[in-house]
Amino acid sequence: MSSRELLDLAWIVPALPLLGAVVLLFFGRRIGEPVAGWIATGLMALAFVWSIVMFAALRDLPEHAQVNVHVLFTWLPAGLLHVDFGVYTDPLSVTWLLLVTGVGTLIHLYSIGYMHGDARFSRFFCYLNLFAASMLILVLGSTFLLTFLGWEGVGLSSYLLVSFWFERNAAAVAGKKAFVTNRVGDVGFLLAMFLIFASYGTLDYAAMPTGARLIGGGTATAIALLLLLAAVGKSAQFPLHVWLPDAMEGPTPVSALIHAATMVTAGVFLLCRAHPFLEASPDAATVVAWIGGATALLAGTVAILQPDIKRVLAYSTVSQLGYMFLAVGVGAYSAAVFMVICHACYKGCLFLGAGSVIHGNHDGQDMRVMGGFRRFLPYTAMGMTVAWLAIAGIPPLSGFFSKDEIITQVYLDHDYGLWIIALVAAVFTGLYMTRLIFLTFYGNERFELSAAGASPDALPVVSGGADDHVAGTEEEADSDPSPTVSYGEAVQYAAHPQAPHESPGTMTGPILMLAFLAAVIGFINMPFDGLDFFDQWLEPSFPHVPEHEPSSFFQGATLEVLAVILAIVGITLAYRMYRRGLEDPARDPLNERLGAVAPVLGQAYYYDYGISRLVDGPLRAFARFLDRVVDHRIIDGTVDGVGKLVKSAARGLRHVQDGLVRRYALGIALGAAALLLYALVWVGR
Amino acid sequence: MTITSTYYLVVAAAIFTIGAVGVLVRRNVIVMFMCVELMLNAVNLTFVAFAKALNDIRGQALVFFILVVAAAEVAVGLGIIVAIFRRRRGATADDLTLLRDRDLLSDRVATSEDA
Numbered sequence: 001m002s003s004r005e006l007l008d009l010a011w012i013v014p015a016l017p018l019l020g021a022v023v024l025l026f027f028g029r030r031i032g033e034p035v036a037g038w039i040a041t042g043l044m045a046l047a048f049v050w051s052i053v054m055f056a057a058l059r060d061l062p063e064h065a066q067v068n069v070h071v072l073f074t075w076l077p078a079g080l081l082h083v084d085f086g087v088y089t090d091p092l093s094v095t096w097l098l099l100v101t102g103v104g105t106l107i108h109l110y111s112i113g114y115m116h117g118d119a120r121f122s123r124f125f126c127y128l129n130l131f132a133a134s135m136l137i138l139v140l141g142s143t144f145l146l147t148f149l150g151w152e153g154v155g156l157s158s159y160l161l162v163s164f165w166f167e168r169n170a171a172a173v174a175g176k177k178a179f180v181t182n183r184v185g186d187v188g189f190l191l192a193m194f195l196i197f198a199s200y201g202t203l204d205y206a207a208m209p210t211g212a213r214l215i216g217g218g219t220a221t222a223i224a225l226l227l228l229l230a231a232v233g234k235s236a237q238f239p240l241h242v243w244l245p246d247a248m249e250g251p252t253p254v255s256a257l258i259h260a261a262t263m264v265t266a267g268v269f270l271l272c273r274a275h276p277f278l279e280a281s282p283d284a285a286t287v288v289a290w291i292g293g294a295t296a297l298l299a300g301t302v303a304i305l306q307p308d309i310k311r312v313l314a315y316s317t318v319s320q321l322g323y324m325f326l327a328v329g330v331g332a333y334s335a336a337v338f339m340v341i342c343h344a345c346y347k348g349c350l351f352l353g354a355g356s357v358i359h360g361n362h363d364g365q366d367m368r369v370m371g372g373f374r375r376f377l378p379y380t381a382m383g384m385t386v387a388w389l390a391i392a393g394i395p396p397l398s399g400f401f402s403k404d405e406i407i408t409q410v411y412l413d414h415d416y417g418l419w420i421i422a423l424v425a426a427v428f429t430g431l432y433m434t435r436l437i438f439l440t441f442y443g444n445e446r447f448e449l450s451a452a453g454a455s456p457d458a459l460p461v462v463s464g465g466a467d468d469h470v471a472g473t474e475e476e477a478d479s480d481p482s483p484t485v486s487y488g489e490a491v492q493y494a495a496h497p498q499a500p501h502e503s504p505g506t507m508t509g510p511i512l513m514l515a516f517l518a519a520v521i522g523f524i525n526m527p528f529d530g531l532d533f534f535d536q537w538l539e540p541s542f543p544h545v546p547e548h549e550p551s552s553f554f555q556g557a558t559l560e561v562l563a564v565i566l567a568i569v570g571i572t573l574a575y576r577m578y579r580r581g582l583e584d585p586a587r588d589p590l591n592e593r594l595g596a597v598a599p600v601l602g603q604a605y606y607y608d609y610g611i612s613r614l615v616d617g618p619l620r621a622f623a624r625f626l627d628r629v630v631d632h633r634i635i636d637g638t639v640d641g642v643g644k645l646v647k648s649a650a651r652g653l654r655h656v657q658d659g660l661v662r663r664y665a666l667g668i669a670l671g672a673a674a675l676l677l678y679a680l681v682w683v684g685r
Numbered sequence: 686m687t688i689t690s691t692y693y694l695v696v697a698a699a700i701f702t703i704g705a706v707g708v709l710v711r712r713n714v715i716v717m718f719m720c721v722e723l724m725l726n727a728v729n730l731t732f733v734a735f736a737k738a739l740n741d742i743r744g745q746a747l748v749f750f751i752l753v754v755a756a757a758e759v760a761v762g763l764g765i766i767v768a769i770f771r772r773r774r775g776a777t778a779d780d781l782t783l784l785r786d787r788d789l790l791s792d793r794v795a796t797s798e799d800a
Contacts, residue, residue, distance in 0.1 A: 659785025661778050662717075665708050 003060040008070040010054050010087040013097055014136035016047040017104075020129035028122030036122030037112035040129050044108045047136070048101035055094050066091055066540040069142050069206050076145070080201060086142035088205055092272055092541035095337060096139040096265075103261045103344050104132050106510035110352050111253040113506035114359060124164060128257065131157035135262050139269060143203040144193050147270065151189060151234065154263045155182045161258060162250040170482035174249040181243040185233015189270075192226035195219065208276055224277040224284030227270060228291070235267030235321045238295040242608050244318055248310040248484060252355030255310060260317050260351050261344035268324045268340055272333050275542060279331070289329025289410075293421040296322030298605065300428030304435065305591055305602040308365050308485040309354045312436050315604075316391070317347055319425060323406050326422060331545060332409035334538040338525050339406060341534075342398035345521050346390040349514035353384035356507050357440060358483070360500040361447065366485045366492045367436065368585040372445035376500040379508040381441045383515035388437045390518040392430040393567040398522035400564065403429075405527060408559045412548035423566050430570025435578050435590065443581020448497040487602030491585045527556060693734035701727035712777040714766050718759075725755050 020043040071086040134153025141147040163175025236244035303315035327336035374381035390397035525534035550556030577589045707720030736744025
């Protein structure tokens, strides 16, 4: 079988998890725990194997022709709009195939341990497989419309998974928020497709690249900005980032798979896929870069004060995605994709580690009452420490190669303002990640502390009476409170402090695996001539894209060293403050040092609050105006008016119908006479 | 003096007008019915006249159809008129207004039923 024939079979990759989703949907309950999880994981592993086959087949093609489009069937033959259901395999999509199936398999495996004992165990794996299938359709689709199908599919599975524990009000609300926020971006996607169809008469990717240069800059800018709106919604960039921190209400594997490793990178994928439009419109590219830079910095500053382990990671994800958008904006597409890969490894590891910590800490997510966990969770601590150094950008781990490549590319694109922003954001990355690691795994052990600030010795006496009572009344108020801790919330002391425990092998295995990948994956793209394998591999997906190279080895090395120094500055700052943990869980040294600025950062610049006020106040008033005046008076008035007109006209005309046969006959006679007259006078002329 | 088709047509027009005016001015249902028959036969006359003048047999053929239809119409129409006269003695066409608009009907039905 030739390589092209093999690549025609790429549809098998999304078909496998889709099959799993269908089987688990209908027979999941009967199959039950743990088999349902193993079926889902096995199918994902098969998809991964098949992705590797696709990779090998694509490598086999000559470099200038590494694109294969295979139409499976005609999807929508509607007049001028003719959409095929096909698979588009090129280095970009195959990279994402490997990423989604590879990281996806590990996270499926991890979920078997994490979801152990859950009432809807098999349903969870059904959703996970549905998500994977949608994501694979998104990246494999041969047209914008097929990508949109996957786009909506991942939106749906994200909604289902974020609100998976829907008994909890916060989870249900968070799912809804994620869904609605994403809809805003989807409008951009739809409008972009309309514009593309209007300009080209087709939605096929294969028909795009040369055309974008031919159309006017205005249309290209409009399409690029609308696609950016879509990407901003999906990838949680400013100003549509609000849903991602709330999405942490979902089970932790979901946060890892969807909200760190794969789904949120769909926006980056879309912009890379549609890069001809960005190339044709430098203005739009500048907007992308600034949105990315602003998000990277702002989210980084918010992350440094969050007390919740998952929230830190959520804001960190937003910030890292900002870097990817920044790279796309300056035209460094392969750097962005490389960052996607590295980020999936280390952020996946960090999220799975956080899940392990939460699992081992009896569902407590408040870092202020953790500390010293490395003694209890050695493997998790080991994995997360590696991932921490990777994300902070310490050489030679993956984050160093990926982030520094982006920062260098921004500098070489002569965007010095953005370059400084990217460097400052790198300081914050080191700061918040170090804070997270030290609060969780190092320093003093605080899990035994109680609300009274009593020493561990005094605990048994206290917990016998008052504490139980307090816990009891709280449970009455909210039977299933959200475990998420927001900034400014009181420290959540455990009612019955228990030592944390390490998670089972199905959980620590994937963590260590991802940590290993996070450590070594950077070597696939080293910034030396001939060793940038990944850039070379992606080359066929980004033809005609000029690449910036440092003018000299010295310039390149200086830029890299500068970035590393700044990362170390961030790490050192946090290390000095959190080395010994927290003396009093209620007092965060960083919070106190920042003084008046702290609440602004901790509350994410009151952005969420402001949006709520805006929607609740002026927007609601405007909607009421539309309802009362526009809808009731103008629209209803017009419709009712037409009805009333007909009715009153009929009331006048009904008098003609008086039942007198002779009058009817007169009417007929006069009418016939009139017709005759008309025929004689006008027609005969 | 030769009889041209114009003569026939003038006679037909006269008969048709008599019929039409009769339908419009007379109130007796049977007389109105006869007037309708007059109009039909005036048309028949023009058909025959034109068939002869244009030397086209189709005009005469159509007359047969009209005669057949008129015969059927007479059978049905007379049947209806007989039925009406059985129900209400001496009714004229102007009294038969049951098919009028319902609101206008309500005030008149009672009076006609009384009669």
